[in-house]
Amino acid sequence: MHKLSLHHLTMLDAHPLELVDAAHAGGFDYYGLRVVAPTAADRIVDVAHDARLIRELEARMHATGVKLLDIEAIWLQPATDIGDLLPALEAGHRLGASHALAVGFDDDRARLMQNFVALCEAAARFDMTVGLELITYCAIGTLSDALATVRDSGQPNARLLIDALQLFRSGASVEDVGRIDPRLLEYIQLCDAPLESPVSVAERRTEARTTRLLPGQGELPLHALLDRLHPDLTLAIEAPTLALRGLPFDEQARIVMQATQRFLMR
Numbered sequence: 001m002h003k004l005s006l007h008h009l010t011m012l013d014a015h016p017l018e019l020v021d022a023a024h025a026g027g028f029d030y031y032g033l034r035v036v037a038p039t040a041a042d043r044i045v046d047v048a049h050d051a052r053l054i055r056e057l058e059a060r061m062h063a064t065g066v067k068l069l070d071i072e073a074i075w076l077q078p079a080t081d082i083g084d085l086l087p088a089l090e091a092g093h094r095l096g097a098s099h100a101l102a103v104g105f106d107d108d109r110a111r112l113m114q115n116f117v118a119l120c121e122a123a124a125r126f127d128m129t130v131g132l133e134l135i136t137y138c139a140i141g142t143l144s145d146a147l148a149t150v151r152d153s154g155q156p157n158a159r160l161l162i163d164a165l166q167l168f169r170s171g172a173s174v175e176d177v178g179r180i181d182p183r184l185l186e187y188i189q190l191c192d193a194p195l196e197s198p199v200s201v202a203e204r205r206t207e208a209r210t211t212r213l214l215p216g217q218g219e220l221p222l223h224a225l226l227d228r229l230h231p232d233l234t235l236a237i238e239a240p241t242l243a244l245r246g247l248p249f250d251e252q253a254r255i256v257m258q259a260t261q262r263f264l265m266r
Contacts, residue, residue: 002231004260005030005069006253007189007238009148009209014043014249016057023066023107025251030069032236033095035088038073038103048087057095068092069187069236070131072101074119075138078108081160082118093126100130101161104140112139113153120155129186131161135208137201142173150184163238165212168220169197169204171173178228187234192218192254192262212239214256216263235260 006023008014008031014022016033023031035047047053061067071092074085089237092100100123106112120130134146150158162177162185191212198204215237226233237256244252 003029003234004257005032005187005234006234006256007032007071007236008034008239009240010256011244011249011252012240013245016047016053017060018249020060020064020066022055022249022253024064025250025258028066028253028257029068030239031237032070032072032101032233032238033068033092034073035071035091036074036085038075039077046127048091053092053141054091058109061095068097070099070101074100074102074130075105076102076112076115076119077105078111079108080115082115082122082145085119085200086122089123089126089128093128098128099159099161099211101119102130102132103135103138104132104145105138107139109139113149113203116149116158117153117155120153120158124155124157129157129159130155131159131186133161133163133165133166133189134170135163142168142170143176147180149182154164159186160184161187161189163191164220164222164225165189165191165193165208165238167225174221174224174228177225182230185229187236188229189238190215190222190235192216192220192222192239192263201233201235209240209244212241214239214241214259214263216259216266222263 006028030161034044104112123130132146134140140146192215
């Protein structure tokens with residue numbers, strides 16, 4: 001049976017404490033937490049440098065039973081300094097996260113690989129794996145690119161992170177997924193969407209951030225995808241949609257869970 005995680009991007013406006021409460025209200029086993037701003041233009045609650053908030057999150061998680069699955073979103077860019085990420089990794093470790101999410105956003109492949117290796121080495125100190133996510137409008141934008149980076153890094157804690165939307169928007173198939181070493185996949189991100197992809201980068205970025213559909217509400221071959229993966233694989237529901245924005249976070253989480261459960265029961 002799949003365990004389910006409420007991904008922070010699904011309700012990015014939620015304060016971390018509100019996110020834990022929403023995950024609990026929706027019946028999720030886990031939640032995912034954004035502790036690193038993907039780019040300088042993004043704004044987040046600075047959990048990593050707030051000892052009081054970390055203690056409050058620990059208490060809230062203990063009270064609700066909701067656990068932290070992963071921390072994100074480490075975009076490996078030309079100016080990335082892995083040393084700057086150590087507080088985020090330490091905070092994730094203290095809160096019980098097993099995984100850190102990384103994205104390749106640097107066209108210099110040698111430097112990108114160097115930073116990915118350094119990130120894996122740093123995460124290993126905190127007993128965390130690093131899942132490399134392919135995103136079609138980033139430097140690592142195909143399944144083959146992501147797999148090659150993970151393989152060539154030589155790091156025992158390097159993993160592949162599949163986002164269902166990005167996977168199918170990249171042109172990959174469920175057959176491609178079936179050929180992946182299952183040891184590289186420890187969880188995946190799940191949402192739905194129309195089968196036809198937006199053409200432009202701007203449209204794909206908008207879709208990814210604001211117009212995803214909940215599992216079972218679109219046309220992606222999600223059941224075929226899950227059929228090729230381990231039946232107990234954890235599913236992180238990453239489905240930000242303007243259709244839910246403005247509703248109380250607890251209500252959003254319940255709607256997301258209900259849709260996901262209906263999808264999984266089919």
